[in-house]
Amino acid sequence: MARTKDPAVRTLLVERAAHMLRTREPITLRSLVAGTGVSTMAVYTYFGGMDGVWKALRQEGFTRLGARLATVTMSTDPVRDLTALVVAYVGNALDHTDLYRVMFDANFDLEDAQAADDTLEYLVRAAERGRRAGRFRADIDPLELAIQSWAIGHGLVSLVATGPLPRRTLGHGAPMLTALFISAGDRSDGCRTSVEQGWKQLTPPGEEPGAE
Amino acid sequence: MARTKDPAVRTLLVERAAHMLRTREPITLRSLVAGTGVSTMAVYTYFGGMDGVWKALRQEGFTRLGARLATVTMSTDPVRDLTALVVAYVGNALDHTDLYRVMFDANFDLEDAQAADDTLEYLVRAAERGRRAGRFRADIDPLELAIQSWAIGHGLVSLVATGPLPRRTLGHGAPMLTALFISAGDRSDGCRTSVEQGWKQLTPPGEEPGAE
DNA sequence: ACTATAGCACAGCAATGCTATATAATCGGG
DNA sequence: CCCGATTATATAGCATTGCTGTGCTATAGT
Incomplete structure (x- = not known):
């Protein structure tokens, strides 16, 4: 009515x-x-009110992040895939720097709190596949490994996006993930090549994605 | 005049x-x-203007961080010390959450840009000692190792401080640093105990530091 | 001591987010 | 098919924001 x-x-x-x-x-x-x-x-x-606009903007940020993670094509190599997901996370942060900053703003409240978990779920599933494939030890918790991968990607890209570290520092991501995955049971040589396979998808520093 | x-x-x-x-x-x-x-x-x-106040506030944040890092007493175990420095970084972020957020705000410009480098220098020196002590391989760049340690600490604590991860997630810091240091050449068993030595300094979740 | 300079207090400006009130549009029921 | 209740919309106005202009005053150097 x-x-x-x-x-x-x-x-x-x-x-x-x-x-x-x-x-x-x-x-x-x-x-x-x-x-x-x-x-x-x-x-x-x-x-x-304006607060609601910012909240919706955070939601939009997670939506776009989720969309980007969904474009990562899964291969037969779960370690490569997990790396590629972290790379997608980093790439999204670099492409939408301002939106990325808003996402983790002062008060982290979303309209749909599930959204953040959903993005993490991508990483968890890749970690699960890695364990099933025997790349990670059986006692590895996929959720923990996913969180640790997230923390590495987030730590690096947020330090780069907010200023203190230069962009080339992102290259440290590959050795850090390699170290993490090896500690989770992956074999040294195979891990390195898997991570490098996934990591090379990262947009090179000079190449800005077409503005608007 | x-x-x-x-x-x-x-x-x-x-x-x-x-x-x-x-x-x-x-x-x-x-x-x-x-x-x-x-x-x-x-x-x-x-x-x-108010912008200058925020800039001074960022500076103050780094000053307090530097002061906290300075309180970390160095031992004969560089790996323990490097871990303890990361713990101090995390502890500082937890104790001064709001100031910590301001530090890495929108525009990362400080009055004294050197301040950020100075705090990183603490980590670099510990990494150097670790290499000289034979804990890390000779081809390890102390600066790179310091940055990677920083990224781990920052990634974890910023995800906790801004909301998406619960506080207990900080426990992942120890295994992550262990994985990193082992990848830098440290021996598995010794590394684990060193990191645990340094990590146990972290303020337990329940125990808020005296407000004010 | 005199004076030029810079800090200080006050008032006022445009712009901000928000709310109150009045108007208009539209969906549901008869 | 129309009518009324309900809700979106428009306008105006409010307190508060950061900032600037205008004198006034204190003070450092000669």
């Missing part, structure tokens, strides 16, 4: 906000709706 | 800002100077 929200408006605003983040325009209540035809009130009906 | 700035005012404001950060009061131009007797203009004469 009343008007219904138009979901197109919501996605329009989220995408515009993500775009403004990328172009480094300050995202304010008024600048966000400027030129879209919708009024400032729309922000409150769809997001409850 | 004119008035001079009183350095006490500057430190007063920085410490007050750090305190407000800790108590989660919003830091605004007016709230910062409220009750201090100084007027809003002081913020501009001493910091050039």
Whole structure:
């Protein structure tokens, strides 16, 4: 018995906000709706306020991350695949630096808290396959190995994305993952080549992905 | 031929800002100077604006981190010491969560850019001692090992501090560092005990350090 | 002591996020 | 097919934000 929200408006605003983040325009209540035809009130009906916009933006970040992880094609080599997933994680952070920063902002609250777990799940499954394939010891917990891989990727790329480390430092990711996987039971020589196979997918420093 | 700035005012404001950060009061131009007797203009004469306050706050964060790293007593076991330094880094991040977040905020610019390098230098020196002591291979670059240790500590604690991982996840730090040090040449059994020696300094989850 | 310089206090500016109120649109029931 | 209740939307206004302009005052150097 009343008007219904138009979901197109919501996605329009989220995408515009993500775009403004990328172009480094300050995202304010008024600048966000400027030129879209919708009024400032729309922000409150769809997001409850600017906080809601940021929350939706974090969600969008995880959605894009999930989409990127989904593009990683699985091979017969689980160690390569796990590495490739970490590389995809790092690549996503580099391609959407500002959105990536927002994702882990002050208050980490998402609309769908499951989203973060879902992305981790990609890593967990690869770790599981690695254990089943005999690359990792039987007493290795796939979740723990996934978390450790995540921490390595996140630690490196966040230090690079926020400034303190130069971009070439990302190269340390391969030896670090190799060390981790070997400690999980993988054989030294095979691990190195697997990780290198997965790691070489990383976008080279000079090559920025087509801006917008 | 004119008035001079009183350095006490500057430190007063920085410490007050750090305190407000800790108590989660919003830091605004007016709230910062409220009750201090100084007027809003002081913020501009001493910091050039609120941006300058945040920059000084980042600097303060690195100063406190450096002070904490300096308290780590060096032993005859460089691997233990390197681990203890990472533990100190993690502990500092947990004790000053909000300041830690500010340190790696949007634009990573410090008043003294050297400060970040200085903290890393602690790790580098421990890695050097480890190599001289024969714990790490001769071809290991102490700087690289330090960066990798940093990335592990930072990755873990930042994922914990910003929300996605529960605090107990920090326990993964020990096996990760062990894997890293073994890959750098340390012997398996000795490494494990060294890392455990250094790691047990970490503040247990339940025990919050005396607030204020 | 005099003066030029720089710190300081106050007031006011545009811009911010948010809310109150009034208007208009639309879905459900008859 | 229309009507009314309900909800989105538009506009205006609020307190607060960071910042700047204007004098005033304190002080360091000659």
